[in-house]
Amino acid sequence: MKPPVVLTRGKYSFLVDRFEGKLHTHHGIINLEELRGKDYGDEVRTHLGVKYRIAPFNPADFFRHFKRGATPIMPKDIGAIIAYTGLSPDSLIFDAGTGSGILAAYLAYFNKYGEVVTVEKRPDFAKIARENFRTAGLKNIHQIVGDALAVADSLKVEFDLITLDMKDDVAFIRKAKEILKPGGHIVVYNPYIEAAREVYLEMERRGFKELEAFELLRVDLDIKRVGTRTSTKVWHTGYLVFGRYLG
Ligand SMILES: C[S@@+](CC[C@H](N)C(=O)[O-])C[C@H]1O[C@@H](n2cnc3c(N)ncnc32)[C@H](O)[C@@H]1O
Incomplete structure (x- = not known):
């Protein structure tokens, strides 16, 4: 051991x-x-x-035990990102911002034969994420410290999947088609409904297909001796907007 x-x-x-x-x-x-x-x-x-x-130690511990700088995406939303984009294990993924690296770590783990490029503008958060990736032994993540829009401008490769959890997500949609493979997916996570609407409308304007926008609510059960009932706590986290570039 x-x-x-x-x-x-x-x-x-x-x-x-x-x-x-x-x-x-x-x-x-x-x-x-x-x-x-x-x-x-x-x-x-x-x-x-x-x-x-x-x-x-296993991937469920990424969320439980990674050191945190920025607020991470929760597993319920990460699961949806993986399932709704049909992530295959040999994908090239662009992820911004890295934050604590929790989404990037799950994407890297389930993308064993592929790679994740993750971009974070704050060096202090990038450092925390780097330590988390090292702890998890994830070697297929390339970290870039910088502004995601500027980094995307300088890239010459095309990605299977773009994941955005950062400011400037609407502005990024304008660039996204240039760095997505035909058939590639983009998913944007944003805690605010107005921002999610803007992202959706921008995807529509830019010709993205298969658009979907939703929120996933986790509702816990309180299991007690007297009986079981729905907890009054509702876990709002954020809104997910999905789109696909079909060429
Ligand atoms: C909510 S956190 C991301 C959390 C991350 N998805 C996770 O699961 O740990 C948002 C991050 O985006 C970064 N950010 C905001 N705007 C950015 C930009 N234009 N380029 C790169 N990073 C950016 C912030 O510094 C912050 O660390």
């Missing part, structure tokens, strides 16, 4: 990316050297004797 691994106990979990030093948990301190020689499913104890179980 090699790092990274996840130490988990009920609702608490910690990403461990090296088997040295000490981890401060809610239940005491774990000496991480004790993880050497152990296996997934084994337990390790804090200095107070509380047990944590060792689990393998």
Whole structure:
């Protein structure tokens, strides 16, 4: 067993990316050297004797455990991006802005034989994302620090998929056709409904096809001894607008 691994106990979990030093948990301190020689499913104890179980690190942990700079896209929306664009594992993807790199990481993981070019204008966020990609062992991501519109102007390649989660998304739609392969998809995520409408109308004006705009609501269930009911908390995150360039 090699790092990274996840130490988990009920609702608490910690990403461990090296088997040295000490981890401060809610239940005491774990000496991480004790993880050497152990296996997934084994337990390790804090200095107070509380047990944590060792689990393998997997893509679900990108969202749970990556360090955060900018607000990331949530897994429910990432799942829709992958399914509605029919992402195949040998795609060339343009992603902007990188933010914490959570969307870029999922895209890279499910695009094993392809590559993700991700662009972020803030060097401090790009640095956080770079550390996250390193922790996850993702090697098929190329990071560019700069303005996505300027970067797109300088590119000579065509992409299968463009994902935008940044300011200036409407302006980017004007450029998108120049860097998309015929048949390629574009998806824009924006937390504001007015912006999503502008993006949709701009895609329509620019001749993109198969347009769809929607919001996905996650509604949790409160499962209690007396019964199960819908939680009153609704998870609004953002609006997704999809389009396709058909040449
Ligand atoms: C909401 S965050 C993206 C989160 C990311 N999708 C994730 O899952 O972690 C938006 C990011 O876009 C960046 N950004 C905004 N305008 C940009 C531009 N024109 N070019 C590149 N990055 C930009 C911001 O600095 C910010 O980090």
